[in-house]
Amino acid sequence: EAGVTQFPSHSVIEKGQTVTLRCDPISGHDNLYWYRRVMGKEIKFLLHFVKESKQDESGMPNNRFLAERTGGTYSTLKVQPAELEDSGVYFCASSRTGGNEQFFGPGTRLTVL
Amino acid sequence: AQSVSQHNHHVILSEAASLELGCNYSYGGTVNLFWYVQYPGQHLQLLLKYFSGDPLVKGIKGFEAEFIKSKFSFNLRKPSVQWSDTAEYFCAVNPRQAGTALIFGKGTTLSVSS
Numbered sequence: 001e002a003g004v005t006q007f008p009s010h011s012v013i014e015k016g017q018t019v020t021l022r023c024d025p026i027s028g029h030d031n032l033y034w035y036r037r038v039m040g041k042e043i044k045f046l047l048h049f050v051k052e053s054k055q056d057e058s059g060m061p062n063n064r065f066l067a068e069r070t071g072g073t074y075s076t077l078k079v080q081p082a083e084l085e086d087s088g089v090y091f092c093a094s095s096r097t098g099g100n101e102q103f104f105g106p107g108t109r110l111t112v113l
Numbered sequence: 114a115q116s117v118s119q120h121n122h123h124v125i126l127s128e129a130a131s132l133e134l135g136c137n138y139s140y141g142g143t144v145n146l147f148w149y150v151q152y153p154g155q156h157l158q159l160l161l162k163y164f165s166g167d168p169l170v171k172g173i174k175g176f177e178a179e180f181i182k183s184k185f186s187f188n189l190r191k192p193s194v195q196w197s198d199t200a201e202y203f204c205a206v207n208p209r210q211a212g213t214a215l216i217f218g219k220g221t222t223l224s225v226s227s
Contacts, residue, residue, distance in 0.1 A: 031212050042117075042220065093215075095212065100145050104158075
């Protein structure tokens with residue numbers, strides 16, 4: 001089966017611009033997670049979808065971040081407007097209903113200048 | 114608050130040396146435990162996991178980890194490392210219920226010289 005995919009792999013934008021990251025989970029995985037790793041720090045949870053519903057968004061840093069999962073398939077994470085501290089690697093992961101193992105995508109490296 | 118502590122930021126070893134990476138977690142309830150690895154240029158992969166049962170778990174590529182409940186630890190071991198083990202290693206936990214977020218440690222970079 002195909003793994004979790006993310007697009008783009010890299011994005012370089014200027015402060016104040018908007019960026020949209022995309023994640024395609026493994027087919028049939030209802031759970032979709034977004035994580036972020038800021039340089040030098042640990043990987044931190046952002047939010048969790050179950051199908052199209054936000055199950056837990058306690059990790060979202062502020063209202064400049066908007067995540068969607070329309071139709072319960074792929075998800076997007078929009079940052080608007082981007083700030084310097086948003087730079088980092090954004091990971092997406094998915095898991096089956098009732099599954100404890102999360103499968104990760106390759107990540108999107110976001111650089112805000 | 115739940116947290117995961119990895120003791121070593123960067124470990125440098127020669128090939129054939131033994132490896133032990135420390136991981137301690139802070140959580141009051143029952144947890145699932147994981148070690149993930151990220152090889153250079155690749156995505157995070159599951160190395161091994163512990164849900165219940167035998168506290169000594171074996172993963173891929175000769176790695177193993179031991180869950181010691183009394184110490185809240187889940188240390189990763191390999192008796193003899195190879196150059197290809199050069200990677201970043203992450204310890205992670207989540208509460209026993211399925212579908213909960215992972216809490217990661219800061220990661221340990223392992224460099225193995227040939």
